[in-house]
Amino acid sequence: MPRLKDTLSRLRRKRGIPDGVWTKCPSCEEIVYSKELEAKLKVCPKCNYHFRLTWQERLEQLVEPDSFQQIDTELLPTDPLNFVDLKNYSDRLKEAQEKTGLQEAIVTGIGNIGPHRVVIGIMDFSFLGGSMGSVVGEKITRALELAMREKLPVVMVCASGGARMQEGILSLMQMAKTSAAVGKLHEAGLPYITVLTDPTTGGVSASFAYLGDIIIAEPKALIGFAGPRVIEKTIGQKLPEGFQRAEFVYKHGLLDIVVKRKDLKDTLIKILNLLTK
Numbered sequence: 001m002p003r004l005k006d007t008l009s010r011l012r013r014k015r016g017i018p019d020g021v022w023t024k025c026p027s028c029e030e031i032v033y034s035k036e037l038e039a040k041l042k043v044c045p046k047c048n049y050h051f052r053l054t055w056q057e058r059l060e061q062l063v064e065p066d067s068f069q070q071i072d073t074e075l076l077p078t079d080p081l082n083f084v085d086l087k088n089y090s091d092r093l094k095e096a097q098e099k100t101g102l103q104e105a106i107v108t109g110i111g112n113i114g115p116h117r118v119v120i121g122i123m124d125f126s127f128l129g130g131s132m133g134s135v136v137g138e139k140i141t142r143a144l145e146l147a148m149r150e151k152l153p154v155v156m157v158c159a160s161g162g163a164r165m166q167e168g169i170l171s172l173m174q175m176a177k178t179s180a181a182v183g184k185l186h187e188a189g190l191p192y193i194t195v196l197t198d199p200t201t202g203g204v205s206a207s208f209a210y211l212g213d214i215i216i217a218e219p220k221a222l223i224g225f226a227g228p229r230v231i232e233k234t235i236g237q238k239l240p241e242g243f244q245r246a247e248f249v250y251k252h253g254l255l256d257i258v259v260k261r262k263d264l265k266d267t268l269i270k271i272l273n274l275l276t277k
């Protein structure tokens with residue numbers, strides 16, 4: 001199993017060093033000094049916008065250095081339907097793999113968060129919008145099964161546009177499969193904590209993301225099932241300000257806590273302290 005440090009340096013080489021000394025915030029459009037942005041865990045110092053993170057950035061922020069061991073790295077996506085839209089799905093997969101250095105939209109493994117050994121899954125939105133194909137569903141299910149065998153809690157960091165349409169029904173089936181696995185974890189009495197980051201939508205929100213014993217979200221993260229435009233057209237009404245943002249969702253009782261990125265690790269440790277012996 002590859003060690004974290006090796007994996008990270010390999011991926012950094014593959015992805016290249018981020019361009020430019022300055023970064024434009026997509027929320028307030030201010031120009032931010034990239035080093036300051038990095039120091040603030042990629043949270044805009046001007047408007048508090050939480051930038052989307054790659055899985056390795058998230059891992060570095062949450063998991064103890066050198067404690068992470070990836071699992072199920074041999075699982076690779078295929079194109080079972082020979083799906084073609086504007087491009088072949090197989091070409092889309094290849095491009096996403098080359099662009100991100102990832103094999104799929106999630107990385108799973110075992111690592112330490114503070115003193116707690118946990119099974120952890122981290123989705124990466126940069127791989128085909130974090131969409132859930134068969135391999136994503138299978139990796140999540142296997143991670144949950146590993147947690148049951150090892151009697152470990154699970155932390156699942158979600159970032160996804162939903163099911164992967166290029167895999168059709170096979171993708172939708174992952175909702176049932178992952179939900180069943182969460183159900184078994186629950187029966188085994190093991191904690192399952194989900195972290196909903198920007199965005200967590202569609203079939204992912206409607207399955208393993210919203211099944212957490214404790215559901216955490218990052219500030220202003222877009223969280224929902226259907227997009228706001230679809231809902232507005234369906235119900236023929238204008239939606240309220242901030243609809244589907246973490247704070248709105250929290251206010252309506254669908255989240256347990258909205259946590260700033262700088263406090264996320266400590267919050268996870270506190271929750272794990274409470275839920276484990």
Ligand SMILES: [Zn+2]
Nearest residue numbers: 025028044047
């Ligand atoms: Zn900003």
